[in-house]
Amino acid sequence: PNWEDKAATSELYDLEIDPEENINRIDYDYYNNVIPVLSQKLRGGWRREPTWQEKADIRIDQLRKNNLVVNVDGFGNVDSSTIKLEVTQLTHSFPFGTKVKGSLIKECVDNGVDNQFCSFTKEHFNYLVLGNAMKWSYNERKEGIFRYGDADATLAWAKERNMKSRGHALMWATGQQTPPWVMNLTGTDLVNAVEKRINDALTHFNGTVTGWDVNNEMTHGEYFINNTGDPDIRIKMHNWAHEKDPSLELFTNDFNIISHYHGQAQLYIDLIKDLIERGAAISGIGLQAHFPAVPINPEKIIPIMEKLGEFKIPVWITEFDWNADTNGGPEHAAAVENFYRLMFSLEMVEGIMMWGFWDQSHWRPNGALVNGDTFEVNAAGQAYHNEWNS
Numbered sequence: 001p002n003w004e005d006k007a008a009t010s011e012l013y014d015l016e017i018d019p020e021e022n023i024n025r026i027d028y029d030y031y032n033n034v035i036p037v038l039s040q041k042l043r044g045g046w047r048r049e050p051t052w053q054e055k056a057d058i059r060i061d062q063l064r065k066n067n068l069v070v071n072v073d074g075f076g077n078v079d080s081s082t083i084k085l086e087v088t089q090l091t092h093s094f095p096f097g098t099k100v101k102g103s104l105i106k107e108c109v110d111n112g113v114d115n116q117f118c119s120f121t122k123e124h125f126n127y128l129v130l131g132n133a134m135k136w137s138y139n140e141r142k143e144g145i146f147r148y149g150d151a152d153a154t155l156a157w158a159k160e161r162n163m164k165s166r167g168h169a170l171m172w173a174t175g176q177q178t179p180p181w182v183m184n185l186t187g188t189d190l191v192n193a194v195e196k197r198i199n200d201a202l203t204h205f206n207g208t209v210t211g212w213d214v215n216n217e218m219t220h221g222e223y224f225i226n227n228t229g230d231p232d233i234r235i236k237m238h239n240w241a242h243e244k245d246p247s248l249e250l251f252t253n254d255f256n257i258i259s260h261y262h263g264q265a266q267l268y269i270d271l272i273k274d275l276i277e278r279g280a281a282i283s284g285i286g287l288q289a290h291f292p293a294v295p296i297n298p299e300k301i302i303p304i305m306e307k308l309g310e311f312k313i314p315v316w317i318t319e320f321d322w323n324a325d326t327n328g329g330p331e332h333a334a335a336v337e338n339f340y341r342l343m344f345s346l347e348m349v350e351g352i353m354m355w356g357f358w359d360q361s362h363w364r365p366n367g368a369l370v371n372g373d374t375f376e377v378n379a380a381g382q383a384y385h386n387e388w389n390s
Contacts, residue, residue, distance in 0.1 A: 052298040053338075056345035063347055064094065094344070095164070095351035096388055097127025099319070101361045102150030109153040116375045117358060118157070124385065128158045128165045129318070129353055131363075134205070135169060135177045136197050143181045148204060155208040166353070167205060168318075169213035169253065170198055171237060174221030190228045195240055202244045211249030213286055213318065214238050219254050219267045235280040242281035253286030253318050258301045260292075265304045272311060285311065288319040289339070290355065290364075293331070296338040302346075309348035317343055319355040321367035327359060328371065328378020336369075337383040344388075357381070 050058075068087075075083060100121055108118040121128070132138050133150040140146055158165050171194065172178055185193055201212075215224070215237050224233045238250050252272055256264040276282055285308055308315050320339065324332035343349045358375065359368035369381030377385060 053341060056298075056341050059345040059347070060341075064344060091126050091162070095127040095316075095353070096125055097129060097166075097351065097353040098125045098357055099129050099131045099353065099355045100154060102130050102133035102154045104361060105157050106150050106153035109157050117361070120357070120370065120375055122161050122163070124357070125354075126163055127351065127353065128154065128163055129168050130154055130165075131168075131356070134167050134201070136171065136182070136201075137177045137179050139201065140197070141179050143179070146200070146204075151205070155205070159208070165209045166249075166318075167201070167209040167212035169216040170201055170241065171215040171224065172221075173215050173218040173223060173234075175223035175227075177216075178223070186227050187229055190224070191230060191233065191236075194224065194228075194233065194237065198237065198240045199244060202241060202248070206245065209248070211251060211284055212241060213251045213253040214241055216253050217255060218252060219264060219271055232278070235275060235278050238275070238280040238282060249284045249314070250281055251284035251286040251316065251318070252282060253288065255288035255290055255319075257287050257289075258304050259289055261300050265307070269307055272308075276311070283313060285313055285315045286318040287315065288355075289317050289321075290319060291322045291335065291339075293323050293325045295331070296335050296342065298338075298342050301342065305346050305348060309346070314350040315346075315348045316351040316353065317349065318353050320352060321355045321362075321364055322380075323364045324366040324380070327366045327368060328380045330379055332367075333379040333383040336380045337387065340384070340388045354384075 070085060070087075072083070072085070098121060104117050105121075108114045114122065130151055133148075133154065139148060139151075155165050169177070175183065182190070182193055215234055218234060224237075225231060230236070241248060241250050252268075252275070254264075254268050256262075257268050258265065272282065272285060287308075305315070322332055322335040322339070324335075326332075340352065343352050354369075356362040356367070357369040359365040359371045360373075362368045368378070369384055370377050
């Protein structure tokens with residue numbers, strides 16, 4: 001409340017607990033004038049508006065936590081007050097994941113031992129996505145010649161460690177990450193190549209991923225519409241994938257939706273609505289979340305998330321990072337902590353993927369959590385480790 005009597009900005013203290021706080025102030029005219037007004041407001045039911053963090057924590061308690069009941073047998077003659085039970089949480093059921101470079105994981109597989117990169121990945125995350133090794137341009141740069149080694153090794157490594165993986169990406173709406181030979185195709189030839197790519201990828205990676213980004217970044221390009229001449233090609237992509245494997249979660253995925261505020265979010269909402277109404281099999285909404293070096297702004301993010309939640313489809317943060325001006329400083333740490341707390345508190349969010357953690361394998365080295373050959377954990381890494389480590 002904006003009270004002219006300034007009572008809204010008064011601070012309350014328990015003088016028994018903190019007797020020195022108001023020393024030499026309690027008799028000031030300001031306090032004598034404010035105390036009766038504030039007292040009246042409190043008796044009337046006013047309370048301070050909770051911060052967004054406090055509201056988030058309340059939602060987390062309601063959405064993400066439950067009571068644990070442990071029944072212990074065999075101690076009938078023992079005083080229960082003398083029994084101490086220790087419980088160690090081994091992992092989260094909620095996906096806290098990261099992007100990895102396939103060749104780095106494959107190195108561990110080939111050597112038969114996990115190095116620092118692989119060990120850090122396993123110890124701090126429970127879900128993986130490959131940065132490049134499952135893209136069409138990587139898998140089939142030359143027509144009919146397939147390259148799956150890095151992806152296969154990484155997905156097998158993850159499975160052995162009870163980690164799940166998601167696929168990124170079947171297509172790229174702007175034409176990026178599309179093999180050169182495909183760029184020469186148009187019309188029916190391009191349609192057939194797209195359908196074959198989906199069939200090839202889902203056949204090869206069958207059973208190794210929980211879902212796919214189908215046609216990445218659709219609000220930023222219409223390459224396949226323009227070059228096939230088929231206005232329904234985006235719908236067909238989703239439906240071909242669904243027909244091939246109905247168990248897969250099929251995602252839209254796009255950037256600048258919650259990290260920038262110049263109308264891209266509404267374009268994305270309109271796009272998803274249109275695709276669903278026209279029959280596209282969409283079972284997940286992906287948000288890339290590549291933030292510039294500005295504070296996380298819940299007042300702008302939450303309304304967008306609420307609109308996306310109206311689709312009643314799981315929302316995942318697929319590619320989070322924060323482009324710090326200086327690596328791993330306090331502002332970076334605050335951004336990591338605030339973003340994870342906010343997203344974890346929202347009911348529609350069912351997974352959070354970080355877009356890499358090591359500065360030597362990161363498209364934005366200043367966005368990393370650990371630095372150098374020694375994997376030194378910076379302040380942002382500590383913020384993640386202390387609260388969100390899986």
